[in-house]
Amino acid sequence: MSNATRTSKWSWLFLGFGFFFLYAPMLSLIVYSFNENRLVTVWSGFSTKWYGALMQDDQMLAAAWVSLRIAFYTACASVVLGTMAAMVMTRMRGFRGKTLFSGMITAPLVMPEVITGLSLLLLFVSLSTWTGLDFARGMTTIWVAHVTLCMAFVTVVISSRLAELDRSLEEAAMDLGANRVKVFFLITLPIISPALMSGWLLAFTLSLDDLVLASFVSGPSSTTLPMQVFSSARMGVSPKINALATILIVGVSTIGVIGWYFMERAERRRQAEMQAAAKQ
Amino acid sequence: MTSAITSTPIPAATPGGKPDKRGVDDYLVIDTVRKEFDGFVAVDDVSINIRKGEIFALLGASGCGKSTLLRCLAGFEKPTAGRIVLAGADVTDLPPYLRPINMMFQSYALFPHLTVEQNIAFGLKQDGMAKEPCQRRVDEMLNLVQMSKFAKRKPHQLSGGQQQRVALARSLAKSPKLLLLDEPMGALDKKLRSQMQLELVNIIETLGVTCVMVTHDQEEAMTMANRIAVMEAGRFRQIGSPDEIYEQPNSRYTAEFIGSVNLFEGKIDKDEKDFVTIACPTLPDPIYVAHGVTGFTGMDVAFALRPEKMQISKTEPAEPHNKAHGIIEDIAYFGDHSVYHIRLDRGTKVMCNFVNQQRWASEGFTWNDPVWISWGDLEGVVLTS
Numbered sequence: 001m002s003n004a005t006r007t008s009k010w011s012w013l014f015l016g017f018g019f020f021f022l023y024a025p026m027l028s029l030i031v032y033s034f035n036e037n038r039l040v041t042v043w044s045g046f047s048t049k050w051y052g053a054l055m056q057d058d059q060m061l062a063a064a065w066v067s068l069r070i071a072f073y074t075a076c077a078s079v080v081l082g083t084m085a086a087m088v089m090t091r092m093r094g095f096r097g098k099t100l101f102s103g104m105i106t107a108p109l110v111m112p113e114v115i116t117g118l119s120l121l122l123l124f125v126s127l128s129t130w131t132g133l134d135f136a137r138g139m140t141t142i143w144v145a146h147v148t149l150c151m152a153f154v155t156v157v158i159s160s161r162l163a164e165l166d167r168s169l170e171e172a173a174m175d176l177g178a179n180r181v182k183v184f185f186l187i188t189l190p191i192i193s194p195a196l197m198s199g200w201l202l203a204f205t206l207s208l209d210d211l212v213l214a215s216f217v218s219g220p221s222s223t224t225l226p227m228q229v230f231s232s233a234r235m236g237v238s239p240k241i242n243a244l245a246t247i248l249i250v251g252v253s254t255i256g257v258i259g260w261y262f263m264e265r266a267e268r269r270r271q272a273e274m275q276a277a278a279k280q
Numbered sequence: 281m282t283s284a285i286t287s288t289p290i291p292a293a294t295p296g297g298k299p300d301k302r303g304v305d306d307y308l309v310i311d312t313v314r315k316e317f318d319g320f321v322a323v324d325d326v327s328i329n330i331r332k333g334e335i336f337a338l339l340g341a342s343g344c345g346k347s348t349l350l351r352c353l354a355g356f357e358k359p360t361a362g363r364i365v366l367a368g369a370d371v372t373d374l375p376p377y378l379r380p381i382n383m384m385f386q387s388y389a390l391f392p393h394l395t396v397e398q399n400i401a402f403g404l405k406q407d408g409m410a411k412e413p414c415q416r417r418v419d420e421m422l423n424l425v426q427m428s429k430f431a432k433r434k435p436h437q438l439s440g441g442q443q444q445r446v447a448l449a450r451s452l453a454k455s456p457k458l459l460l461l462d463e464p465m466g467a468l469d470k471k472l473r474s475q476m477q478l479e480l481v482n483i484i485e486t487l488g489v490t491c492v493m494v495t496h497d498q499e500e501a502m503t504m505a506n507r508i509a510v511m512e513a514g515r516f517r518q519i520g521s522p523d524e525i526y527e528q529p530n531s532r533y534t535a536e537f538i539g540s541v542n543l544f545e546g547k548i549d550k551d552e553k554d555f556v557t558i559a560c561p562t563l564p565d566p567i568y569v570a571h572g573v574t575g576f577t578g579m580d581v582a583f584a585l586r587p588e589k590m591q592i593s594k595t596e597p598a599e600p601h602n603k604a605h606g607i608i609e610d611i612a613y614f615g616d617h618s619v620y621h622i623r624l625d626r627g628t629k630v631m632c633n634f635v636n637q638q639r640w641a642s643e644g645f646t647w648n649d650p651v652w653i654s655w656g657d658l659e660g661v662v663l664t665s
């Protein structure tokens with residue numbers, strides 16, 4: 001008995017230590033975002049003035065707007081391309097080079113971002129010289145770079161959902177008179193929509209916090225938020241950054257909690273309904 | 281129920297008369313259909329004509345190619361060779377969505393994101409049916425399977441039996457020329473199974489729809505089908521009505537696959553026009569069979585005798601032949617009948633059923649009792665293959 005209590009005490013200790021390690025930095029960041037002092041490490045009273053200052057910082061706001069737009073377009077494009085790739089990977093029966101194709105789709109997952117970024121930069125530069133067209137580095141090039149990375153993640157998420165999807169559902173729809181295109185839009189897509197949603201969110205967050213790829217392929221007028229934060233942090237950490245980080249943390253966790261709540265509720269209702277049906 | 285189907289284009293056959301199915305004899309023609317998977321032959325040159333309004337069962341052990349043949353009919357697999365002709369039209373090269381054939385899947389495959397109603401309407405909508413007649417048809421089908429109360433529910437809110445009804449309604453909604461059932465009772469528990477079997481047959485027969493079903497459950501095939509094909513390794517071993525398959529198996533394989541059987545291996549001893557005798561090393565006297573057999577003296581045959589065709593008694597029967605002596609080695613009591621495992625004097629074991637017609641009748645025999653078994657001259661089957 002005493003042995004068991006001791007074990008559980010230890011586990012609690014480790015758990016606490018782990019959580020401290022993970023969340024103490026964030027917590028201190030949030031606390032100090034309300035610090036009145038302009039030195040980040042010296043507490044001199046509560047104030048929200050840094051939030052006001054942040055709102056005045058046009059550069060920071062512009063960067064945030066750029067990042068949000070890129071993240072949105074990246075998420076949309078990644079979901080479309082990722083779904084297409086996942087369909088090919090799971091639905092096409094053994095064409096030549098299927099393994100190679102699957103490997104190549106997911107390669108950006110393991111490729112160091114520095115290399116991906118560098119090769120994309122070289123690609124854009126040489127495309128401009130060869131075609132004579134202007135592949136000006138800017139939002140579009142960042143978007144392309146982010147899609148190459150995020151699509152790999154989205155493909156993995158969606159293809160694992162597709163692989164476990166009961167094939168007879170699609171066959172049943174075809175049997176009832178729907179051609180392949182209709183089957184995809186009327187049956188497959190609605191059923192995997194939760195996976196599309198999580199793929200979209202994953203791509204959005206990945207794009208939002210990417211620094212490396214964006215640094216390689218951005219142009220003068222397209223500074224993303226991580227780039228802006230990074231460069232201003234090098235000038236010395238301003239409490240404004242704390243305020244920005246707090247807003248981001250609160251925003252992300254609110255979205256997370258709301259999403260979790262709805263999923264949990266839907267799942268609970270589903271379970272209850274299934275039990276009710278089994279009782280009849 | 282009959283009023284619910286008045287608008288069905290399929291003419292309703294007279295319900296009830298099971299073997300009496302007047303219709304075109306070759307409504308569905310399966311002509312030397314063959315299916316290979318990378319050189320492995322799953323369906324081996326199978327041919328069969330199926331009558332209109334017939335319920336035809338494919339019965340066989342796991343992996344014998346039943347599902348593959350059914351999927352060829354549905355259009356999910358393309359036969360390597362052979363033709364499939366339905367109601368005079370060759371459907372071999374049509375994709376599934378252009379065939380007038382609907383299938384009820386083993387897992388039911390109800391669309392989880394659609395309600396019961398929408399599930400049933402799905403096929404009708406694909407045909408571009410207008411909203412009102414579509415709704416009428418859906419209501420009709422819901423009525424037919426007695427699921428009107430559940431129209432607005434999602435599939436996961438239904439019990440297994442209810443899901444099956446919806447699946448059936450969905451596959452019947454388009455009035456298919458051919459209905460395919462893949463292990464229709466596979467997902468139901470035993471009690472619900474026998475109830476649904478009869479109900480399903482009832483619905484199919486009232487609509488008069490031609491039906492091919494796949495099952496590995498012989499009881500299910502016997503209760504539901506007009507004709508059964510016993511499959512083994514991609515081929516049909518025997519095709520016939522349930523009683524033909526049971527009482528007149530054409531090979532050792534079907535005899536042993538359907539029901540239980542005692543097989544006595546032996547040679548034809550006397551081969552006359554109106555009787556034969558078979559000498560079995562396991563029996564003291566030759567078996568007397570009161571009809572002729574196509575064979576010759578000395579030919580290797582097996583004599584198949586169902587356990588319920590034997591009598592068991594304590595005293596020696598008066599008949600001159602078809603009897604043997606042994607002791608009871610094992611008793612399985614099933615309530616309505618008992619199965620006695622009897623070791624004959626020459627060492628072979630046979631099974632013998634005894635109907636417990638009187639209460640406590642089974643107490644008459646017990647372990648290690650010496651008994652006689654006997655059977656009539658016409659009760660066994662001589663198998664040459």
Ligand SMILES: Nc1ncnc2c1ncn2[C@@H]1O[C@H](COP(=O)(O)OP(=O)(O)OP(=O)(O)O)[C@@H](O)[C@H]1O
Binds near residue numbers: 322343344347348
């Ligand atoms: N897509 C496929 N590729 C390769 N082999 C297959 C394929 N589908 C079926 N087979 C093989 O064909 C044979 C017949 O399979 P089928 O599914 O028709 O069996 P079955 O009679 O329905 O068995 P069960 O009662 O287990 O469902 C099996 O040996 C199986 O391994």
Ligand SMILES: [Mg+2]
Binds near residue numbers: 347348
């Ligand atoms: Mg099968």
